[in-house]
Amino acid sequence: MRTSLALAVSAALVAGTALGLAPTAQAADTSIRFVDIAGDGGTVLKANVVTPAGGDSAARYPVIVLPTSWAVPQVEYLAQAQKLADSGYVVVSYNSRGFWQSGGEIETAGPKDIADASKVIDWALANTPSDPDHVGMAGVSYGAGISLLAAANDPRIKAVAALSGWADLIESIYSGRTQHLQAAALLGGAGYLTGRPGPELKQILGDFLSSNLAKEEDMIAWGRKRSAVEQLDRINANGAAIMLGNAWGDTIFPPNQYASFYEKLTGPKRLEFRPGDHATAEATGLLGLPNDTWTSAHRWFDHYLKGADNGIDREQPVRLKPRSDAGYEGYPDWKSLDANRLKFDLGGTQRIWANVDSGANGGVVMLSNLLDQFFQAPPVASIPLLPRAFAGVWQSERYDAPQRVRGTVKVHTTVSSTEESGTLVAYLYDVGPLGLGKLVSNAPYTFHDRTPGQPFGVDLELFSTAYDVPAGHRLALVVDTVDPLYIEHNPTGAQLTFSSPTADPSYVSVPLRAE
Structure with missing residues (x-):
């Protein structure tokens, strides 16, 4: 691949910052600071914190933690973080381990990544005016996958918005028992360019791209450990409100695996599909521009973290936008699409x-x-x-x-x-x-x-x-x-x-x- 979405998004975010589309300094109504957070094993995670400015010094706010996408630097969510802080949230975004200036090696949503998410929540509760009873997580792509897995392992997480992510890594890049070549090459190339792949990832990627069928069971086991669907019982037991969003044409994490996962969730849930490819449905929102996906995510958090009576819990939970000029359609569940x-x-x-x-x-x-x-x-x-x-x-x-x-x-x-x-x-x-x-x-x-x-x-x-x-x-x-x-x-x-x-x-x- 000559380039990658991750690098393109990174460039767009840098350009957007220069044009004022993403904040680079303290905004009128929020406070922004860059910090180091000790992740699992003391690994340094580069992060930024955006908090509501002014008000009662004793006030506590809902907190949202945002792990970055694969290969994207920590400025990724600044525009959305400022919007959230302006509406009364503490937002902590951090660069996932192994990428850019964060320490460690790329674990591909492995146990250390999930432990990192809990460490970031710990830090936020200790160092910001965060409310421990109102914790949310969100992310695009890699950040979405980590957020879902974290919700299975940390019961403090009450709401998640997982956008353009995966719930089943095997069904995403190995569906039909076929290697998705361009998707794997894109992810692998971006990982090598912007981070430090660990030995396990190097081995898995090499076996995958070389069609080493003798290692197929090892590859599948590796992927299952990183799939939220394999921890479904724990996610349901913890009861976090889960919003899933994806694009119909996502060539990295196709929509089928999200739809199947959605049907198995038993807590509050929402599923949204729109036209586009991987992370393109959310991209304009990362630059601070109007964006349907992020608007839904904000409403989701407002209801399940703030208790706002905004009606999102009474809407049809499956929301689809066709690949045409037609508007959004609502359905009571995914299986109802099979009726005709x-x-x-x-x-x-x-x-x-x-x-x-x-x-x-x-x-x-x-x-x-x-x-x-x-x-x-x-x-x-x-x-x-x-x-x-x-x-x-x-x-x-x-x-x-x-x-x-x-x-x-x-x-x-x-x-x-x-x-x-x-x-x-x-x-x-x-x-x-x-x-x-x-x-x-x-x-x-x-x-x-x-x-x-x-x-x-x-x-x-x-x-x-x-x-x-x-x-x-x-x-x-x-x-x-x-x-x-x-x-x-x-x-x-x-x-x-x-x-x-x-x-x-x-x-x-x-x-x-x-x-």
């Missing part, structure tokens, strides 16, 4: 050669879905021109009325391979009258240790989305074997055959918004 499904058959038998990119792909990490967010310009492919030797193609009928896709598209098919291992990538396209397909969603699937020539069933969930298919268009499922986003496992000369047995028909199941 449309199926189309994947009939017949199609055989394709592996190892060749057909031209159908999921785009470029961080770029393609950013273009979709601002210009409604997703990756495209000419469906009639896709080479059938390298891509299986099935199309639905033309729809007389718009089809409002909401949720997770599911694919069921039967596959046989000439080799014991292989990778396939499924794409769902919105196809217009001239055959141009706009990408609706995609997902990879990798298999190993299969008997050559022996058919086996595949059930694949594409990445969740909210997309409006216009009247007169149709849907198309395309399957090929190569995508630059992923590492593929197709031996040279391999062929994949897709069939639809009478006893087990193949199909695509599309969740539609009920009108």
